[in-house]
Amino acid sequence: MTWVEVAVLTGSPQQSTYTYVLPEGMQARPGSAVLVGFGPRRVTGVVWRRTDSGPEFEAKPVLRVLSEQPVVTPLQMRLAEWIADRYLCGLGEAVGLMVPRGIREEGQSAYQLADVALLPATAGERDQAVVEALRDLGIAQLDQIRTWLRARRHHFPPESVLSRLRRTGAVVRIERWRGPSARARTERWLRLVVEPASLEAIATAPQLGEATRAGIRRLTELASGEGAGSAWPAAWLVEQIGAAAVSRLVAAGALARESRGVAQEPSPVHPQVETLRLTPAQSAAADRILAALDHPEPGVYLLHGVTGSGKTEVYFDVIDAVLARGLQTVVLVPEISMTPQTLARLRARYGDSVAVLHSALGESERHGEWLRIRSGEASIVVGARSALLAPVFALGLIIVDEEHEPSYKQDAGVRYHARDVAVELGRLAGVPVVLGSATPDIVTYHRAVTGQYTLLNLPERYLPTPTDGQSQIGDEVGLPHVEVVDLRTELREGNRSVFSVRLRTAVEDALARGEQAILFLNRRGASTFVMCRDCGLVMTCRRCDASLVYHSAQENLVCHLCNRRSPVPRVCPGCGGQRIRYFGIGTQRVESEAREAFPTARIIRYDHDTVRTRSAHEAVYAAFSEHQADILIGTQMIAKGFDYPLVTVVGIICADQSLHLPDFRSSERAFQLFSQVAGRAGRRHRPGLAIIQTYSPDHYAVQAASRHDYEAFATEELGYRQRLRTPPFARLARLFGTDWTERRVAAQAESVASALRLTVDQEGFPDVEILGPAPAFRRRVRGIYSWQVIVRGADPWFGRLLEKMRLPARWQADVDPQSML
Numbered sequence: 001m002t003w004v005e006v007a008v009l010t011g012s013p014q015q016s017t018y019t020y021v022l023p024e025g026m027q028a029r030p031g032s033a034v035l036v037g038f039g040p041r042r043v044t045g046v047v048w049r050r051t052d053s054g055p056e057f058e059a060k061p062v063l064r065v066l067s068e069q070p071v072v073t074p075l076q077m078r079l080a081e082w083i084a085d086r087y088l089c090g091l092g093e094a095v096g097l098m099v100p101r102g103i104r105e106e107g108q109s110a111y112q113l114a115d116v117a118l119l120p121a122t123a124g125e126r127d128q129a130v131v132e133a134l135r136d137l138g139i140a141q142l143d144q145i146r147t148w149l150r151a152r153r154h155h156f157p158p159e160s161v162l163s164r165l166r167r168t169g170a171v172v173r174i175e176r177w178r179g180p181s182a183r184a185r186t187e188r189w190l191r192l193v194v195e196p197a198s199l200e201a202i203a204t205a206p207q208l209g210e211a212t213r214a215g216i217r218r219l220t221e222l223a224s225g226e227g228a229g230s231a232w233p234a235a236w237l238v239e240q241i242g243a244a245a246v247s248r249l250v251a252a253g254a255l256a257r258e259s260r261g262v263a264q265e266p267s268p269v270h271p272q273v274e275t276l277r278l279t280p281a282q283s284a285a286a287d288r289i290l291a292a293l294d295h296p297e298p299g300v301y302l303l304h305g306v307t308g309s310g311k312t313e314v315y316f317d318v319i320d321a322v323l324a325r326g327l328q329t330v331v332l333v334p335e336i337s338m339t340p341q342t343l344a345r346l347r348a349r350y351g352d353s354v355a356v357l358h359s360a361l362g363e364s365e366r367h368g369e370w371l372r373i374r375s376g377e378a379s380i381v382v383g384a385r386s387a388l389l390a391p392v393f394a395l396g397l398i399i400v401d402e403e404h405e406p407s408y409k410q411d412a413g414v415r416y417h418a419r420d421v422a423v424e425l426g427r428l429a430g431v432p433v434v435l436g437s438a439t440p441d442i443v444t445y446h447r448a449v450t451g452q453y454t455l456l457n458l459p460e461r462y463l464p465t466p467t468d469g470q471s472q473i474g475d476e477v478g479l480p481h482v483e484v485v486d487l488r489t490e491l492r493e494g495n496r497s498v499f500s501v502r503l504r505t506a507v508e509d510a511l512a513r514g515e516q517a518i519l520f521l522n523r524r525g526a527s528t529f530v531m532c533r534d535c536g537l538v539m540t541c542r543r544c545d546a547s548l549v550y551h552s553a554q555e556n557l558v559c560h561l562c563n564r565r566s567p568v569p570r571v572c573p574g575c576g577g578q579r580i581r582y583f584g585i586g587t588q589r590v591e592s593e594a595r596e597a598f599p600t601a602r603i604i605r606y607d608h609d610t611v612r613t614r615s616a617h618e619a620v621y622a623a624f625s626e627h628q629a630d631i632l633i634g635t636q637m638i639a640k641g642f643d644y645p646l647v648t649v650v651g652i653i654c655a656d657q658s659l660h661l662p663d664f665r666s667s668e669r670a671f672q673l674f675s676q677v678a679g680r681a682g683r684r685h686r687p688g689l690a691i692i693q694t695y696s697p698d699h700y701a702v703q704a705a706s707r708h709d710y711e712a713f714a715t716e717e718l719g720y721r722q723r724l725r726t727p728p729f730a731r732l733a734r735l736f737g738t739d740w741t742e743r744r745v746a747a748q749a750e751s752v753a754s755a756l757r758l759t760v761d762q763e764g765f766p767d768v769e770i771l772g773p774a775p776a777f778r779r780r781v782r783g784i785y786s787w788q789v790i791v792r793g794a795d796p797w798f799g800r801l802l803e804k805m806r807l808p809a810r811w812q813a814d815v816d817p818q819s820m821l
């Protein structure tokens with residue numbers, strides 16, 4: 001008899017593998033996918049090893065071999081073992097990250113809306129959300145419904161809602177639904193087929209609602225200067241002018257629907273560099289990495305280049321060499337939709353050999369890309385975290401761009417850090433890992449200056465040669481000049497506007513020169529809290545520990561944690577007083593003040609309220625880079641890798657929002673944010689000016705950012721970290737549990753902490769501390785309480801303690817957390 005040890009993809013987090021009998025006639029080897037019984041369910045597993053001696057008990061048989069051909073490479077199996085160890089998850093959960101869903105058996109049933117009239121009379125918010133999801137998605141699998149809900153900030157598992165809706169007949173389940181065989185890579189667009197002037201006739205037609213009329217007139221504005229033939233992504237246009245206006249215009253023959261291949265979609269590309277001619281600094285960096293390609297221990301390289309220093313050219317030079325060896329490169333970017341330029345440049349240079357993995361891919365598309373990667377047809381794999389887990393069989397190089405981005409840390413499920421996993425994968429595979437950033441993670445930087453990694457500097461801005469041939473290679477563009485404005489002085493001098501005198505003048509000057517400005521603020525909404533002037537009551541969410549934010553566009557109060565919306569109260573619920581006032585600044589308030597201060601400027605606001613989809617994001621990006629607007633107002637979504645040549649002034653409206661969070665990384669995050677936002681100013685030939693408005697002008701993160709002095713910031717920050725014993729001077733794990741009843745979760749937290757303290761004492765682990773228990777920073781969200789216990793210490797003892805630890809049900813561990821919030 002033959003037995004196989006199987007990592008069960010939906011297995012327990014505690015156990016590594018389960019033993020099954022491999023019946024006569026079935027062929028399976030390490031890496032094969034099999035279907036096995038697991039409790040009452042049939043689930044997919046990956047064969048880890050074969051053995052000729054069985055266990056004491058009678059093992060169940062393998063039910064079916066789903067793929068004898070291994071679905072994971074031996075390298076991936078070793079990586080999965082490391083991930084399971086490091087992040088305290090099951091081996092099946094870790095390898096599950098690498099197995100495409102297409103080969104799985106489970107989760108194939110789908111749901112469809114049958115009859116909304118059969119909604120239960122008691123239908124609540126959750127039922128409505130699920131119905132809305134199905135209306136939007138059509139036939140949808142559980143995963144798709146979950147993703148849809150998450151994207152709209154509904155954080156509840158849809159299973160029980162679905163079964164309730166099925167019982168009433170509102171929703172039906174379709175068993176073993178296989179989905180469309182190959183979903184086309186297309187996106188829906190709308191094209192204007194008439195002259196904008198003729199829209200007015202449609203808008204004045206009788207029996208139109210006011211909103212529809214307004215939407216049609218809005219389209220007239222959007223299309224003015226472009227004329228017939230302009231086209232927009234459908235989703236974006238619907239957001240801009242409303243669904244009613246769109247359908248009216250389609251019915252009237254003014255708008256035509258069309259599908260566009262995503263690949264053919266015009267990308268927002270700047271002139272391409274055809275052949276690489278590197279500056280001396282770029283060549284030196286590339287040469288160091290190239291020399292490592294054939295080294296048995298190639299190592300990790302921190303490419304520290306200021307914004308605009310041309311890190312991409314260095315990547316390209318090294319990728320060229322890896323391609324010439326017939327090997328594959330994995331390029332990680334923080335989020336595909338936020339890095340359209342990197343992607344466009346990779347596609348322009350490497351064409352079809354680029355495979356892109358991103359969250360917007362359907363299952364079949366993902367499967368297709370996965371096959372191209374496994375067959376070697378794709379030699380460059382680009383994506384967010386998941387690209388790292390693709391079945392690359394001839395890995396030659398790993399690049400992690402913007403390595404400091406917190407989004408590399410998965411924040412649910414297996415909480416792995418993609419950059420750290422990349423470093424381990426590089427070590428296992430014996431290939432160099434390049435970490436690129438203008439503002440490296442302090443931990444990475446510390447590793448580089450202490451010799452664990454190699455530090456490569458690109459200290460100057462660099463201008464790629466545009467195809468117009470006007471500029472010279474290696475032309476340097478200065479970093480923006482950064483000024484710090486003390487908001488305390490502004491207030492003393494009676495300026496209550498969100499713009500300091502300096503910022504206002506700078507923006508006016510830029511507009512007068514025909515240039516653009518960006519105004520940055522990290523808060524959505526019109527205010528940040530709403531308070532009664534009479535009794536001091538702050539309006540808070542009923543379900544969360546959060547104050548409500550006033551959103552002027554919809555005239556309502558919104559909880560930014562659970563997205564619950566409520567009307568603005570006329571009288572105070574505490575004292576019945578009528579003096580309810582709004583405090584604090586959000587992006588909507590900046591927008592309204594900007595419209596007053598700069599009345600002739602064309603303004604776009606860019607935050608989660610105005611931009612929800614990838615196509616909307618790209619449309620705003622295109623509109624601003626084509627100078628269809630003068631001022632862009634936005635949250636941190638605008639801080640990422642954008643390059644707008646006409647932007648010469650950037651204003652950070654209130655730096656203090658980022659500085660004072662109770663988290664060990666708040667200064668680091670603030671410095672990174674200031675540097676990146678400031679880095680948007682003055683690229684190409686125009687000098688840039690960044691203005692940081694703050695009540696804490698002497699804070700070292702503000703000071704260092706104003707001088708572009710990363711080293712000074714890092715030195716100061718590392719001093720603090722050493723004193724406070726936070727990474728890189730210790731490792732951290734955040735253990736947290738949740739419950740409807742605070743008493744229960746607090747008691748659990750108490751016993752988790754005391755059990756850990758006991759282990760530390762018994763084993764005599766030196767320098768391992770247990771902090772807490774304490775309520776989490778967000779103690780209550782949607783009525784659910786969280787408590788936490790922090791483990792702090794150095795390896796190997798830190799790791800050994802976590803290995804011995806057993807957590808109660810519904811407790812989770814976040815090892816190497818990105819933040820303690």
Ligand SMILES: [Zn+2]
Nearest residue numbers: 532535572575
């Ligand atoms: Zn009151």
Ligand SMILES: [Zn+2]
Nearest residue numbers: 541544559562
């Ligand atoms: Zn809430």
